[in-house]
Amino acid sequence: MELPCVSNAPAPLPKIFVEEFHDAAGALPTPPPEAFACPHIGDEARSAPSLASPSLCFERRLGDSELSYFLPSRADGVNDMYLHLGMRAASNLLTPTRFETAWAISRIRHPLLASSVELNDGDYHSARFVYAPPIGVQEALSDARGSMQWKEGSKHDLIDGYLNGPRTLGNSRLSYLILSSPSHLHLHTPPSPPKTPQLSRPGSPASFSEERPGGPPVAPDAELDILIAATHFVGDGIALHTFANDFLQLIAGIDEGTGAQRTEAQLLAILEEEWQRRWGTDSSDVQSFALPSTLERGLPMATTRFARAAARVDFLNDQQKFIGGQSFPRSPVKRGRHTIVPTLSFEPEVTRRMLKRCKANGVSISSALFAVANIAWARVTQDDREGSKLPMMVYSAMNLRPQLRLNQLSYWFLAVGYFNVVLPAFVPRDAPVERTFWHRARSAKSQSAKAAGPLLCSRAREMAEERGRRARRWAREDDSVAADPADAEVSHTGLSRQNAPSRALIGLSLLGNLDGIYQHAKFPGIALHTLTTGSRQRSGGMLIFGYTFVGRLWLSFGWDIHGFDVPVVERFWSEFLSCTHEFLDPAS
Template identity: 55%
Template sequence: MLVQAPPSPAFSDVLRRDLDGETNVISDALTSRMIPDDALAKPCKLERRMGDSELSYYLPSRSTGVNDMYLHLGFEAPEHMVRRARVRMVWAILRVRHPLLASQVVMHDYNDVRFEFIPPQSPEDALINADHNLEYKSTSKDDLIDSYLNGPRTLSNERLSYLIVSQRGSTLPSPPLTPRPSSPLPHKQETPSQNHDLLICAAHFLGDGMALHQFANDFFGLLGSEKTQGELETQLNEEWRARWGSTPDATSALPRAMEENFAEEPSRFRRAVGKVDFQRTQEQLIGGQSFPRGSRQPRHTIVPTVSYDVERTKNILKHCKAHGVSVSAALFAICNIAWARVSAGKPELPTMMYSALNLRPCFTIKPLNDSYWFLAVGYFNVILPNFIPKSSDISSVFWHRARIAKEQSTRAAKNSMVVSRSRLMAEERGRRSRAWAKEDDDRERGVYVPPPPSTSHTTPSAPSAALIGLSLLGNLDGIYKHAVFPGVKLHTLTTGSRQRSGGMLLFGYTFAGKLWISLGYDENGFEKETVGKFWENVLQATDELMVSGGCSTGH
């Protein structure tokens, strides 16, 4: 939808920002070079309603930022590559490409929440907007992540994305005026590489993990390129002109909601079949295992992370390949074995775990633009027995369950009803999130009235508790094209999101040739001894069964 926006205030010809006592100036000279003659005279406003999946992430985030994503990347690079002028230019280029990153959210009611985007009126406008959403710090990786997860919320309805750069122990001098395209490359000088930390922050209703990692790859592809500052400036000019230099097409400027990328079912009969199938699959979700809850202290999320060196990772990949499973399928079995060894639940009830499903390959309608920043996730469950047969070899049990996890994952991803199930699940999540949001708001206003107790007699249903969620990102080295930015060496990656009280999610991925496993959870939300023992068992089982291939028969 395209509507006329109120005139924006004139931007200053000079943008000043103090960095460690020095002044960085975007001057009249830069302004005169960057604003084309055909800059938008009147700002327009583009908007669209959120879909059900987006709403299911947005509504819980309003108060404390539940689900706000982060991606931390530790890297080595020469100091000039991370100067503010270069970083903000790259950040501006990518925000021009992906308008949801620079959008705002306006909530009219629970059924009408909208993205609103005012295209930048000039490349300078885009650059200043990027600068306002960029911060430099001198703090450690752990402090960056802890502050984002447990401190005041970084994002808001007015700020849907944010970038933080940190370099400990030294200052980042402010650059001089942006060089003209003819200026020599500053990084031709011999400059040593230094360690830096980058934190990319984005609301989950903007997109998913695939968008976040593709974005990081594109970011470093520009930042670590051989392009001069002037060449990056020219690229910003060209991309702005191509996308926003004239009145944009309101129907194609913003990425569509996920549900709009699926073709409608062709008949009422097919829709009815889909509803029956969805109900049947929901009834099959049986799980009787869960972590015992802890104190009611305020939420505090921690993310213990372990990486396996290149040689041990090669062994893991070799053993998984020999048994016909992926690392992702094996991690379901690792969690299953680790929990069974905790012996905290009834052995006769199965263990259910859930994970996200990338729905991009399932889209049946061609996207209207080239932005990949949109939400495209479904959900599936893996259900495994909660016992270890005493008469069986633990290695055989483990690899057998890994193959079961692979079969269930494949069946969920390749099922002919995956689109129908995903659409109906999105509708269900949207309904629940609207109901819970209204309940939360009524409680806050002191007007909540509990619903009357049900008088209907229902048949007791099977338990459907999930033990844990797994975010299995696969081989991220297939996304990060390290050879494209040789001046930058990525060496550390940690990802996750702000959690609700009692949240828990295990991450598994391969990055920089290493397998990484991390457990993000609210340490005040669970009984500490049980979680500690489970995490210890996860690491022990990984060493015993995946690194070594399984040579122990102990329990």
């Protein structure tokens, strides 16, 4: 639950430093003695919070799903998400003030983005979000300015630096905004983010540029690249894309009162209104404020001991069905991770033909991409008849938001479940390959629908608990902390699959039609043309993204080039693209 806590702070505004964790490189710098931090005070508030107080903060413990992303991220940012958007934008929009104000509004509306995480040494159940609301509009702007950066670089430079350079995020910086517009770099060039970010509370006033009068939107005339970064334990892909759409509407939206493009002064007025409504002296919202709840709290819960036991047995039985014996050969040379993201998009008319062909065969493009991966791998390994006897397993994620029973004040929270699709690893020689392809696409559709069936919630809850135990167990190993019997691996006694392997070949992240999220008409003056998304991977990571955006089908393949046998992976990707053309658009 949220824990508002109050400290007897001195009158001057203190700086708040959040203690960083130890990583593989050793102990990070210790906060100075004069650092002020809101104390953790247990399960209940000791006193009612005062409005606009520099000592006001709220805490909530991380749930199992959040822990499963947080604990592995501590060393090098594994799973830190990013979203790159390339666009043409009207040059009058490219001002530091406009972006700083919109970013400040967004961080007030979505408090997890402006929170930090604290953890007591060796106590992995103690991990908690800590949110200290800004004491005023100027502080909100200052905090926003400290968590964003204008820099020089192409799309490739931004993505490569984020994926392969020093970690951008940290335990006291859970979100970050990077912007690059070559013709406007002189406007704002703050320093690069430090390797170990600190959250401070400076109170310097905002420096606003000269106001421009409102008017009709200006045609896009300048290139702009935006990279939005957030840790995976504060949200998921749905949150990230919904947020990007809302952010662009703040930047380039139309003011409802005037019908003209929103000015910087009007954006500042929105920020003032948002802050006053939540934290101003006349606000009543502070008494009901709550950080977004955990996934586990939002899912329906079994109410009896028997129902909980039945859910556990069902989950374990279900896990036994996932047999996968296919994997990419690893590189014999151990080197540091280096992720590359080859990306391809198809013209709108080609995409329309693909959609039409999938519909005619009773599947979506998402289901068809499981079959594309399957046939591509079968062709790569067609000479290994012995190895192809074991099936191929692919994992994917599922949006659990429709299943939640809580009304959240923000959509920034984690709500994903996981499922597997298992298909044969060979192609029959006595059947037309096209018929095999569509049969397997329909099989993938059926397996996906079954995963979303009546037992989805109970299995998602069990999986979250399993992932939480596993993350704590691995964290203890990483930190050389004694094992906890409560997090021991669960025995599958009596539920054997005869020692069959359960390895996934690859992951597919199928985002669907993103044009249903991005309301392009609501941010005139901006014309989006490119979208790439993903996360910082662990060594040997690999994930394919598939989505439609600006009327195009996009395929993006993020993988660690140092972790695999490169010719095999490159051949698979070539076959993947070839199969996409062959089966989804044979006319081409």
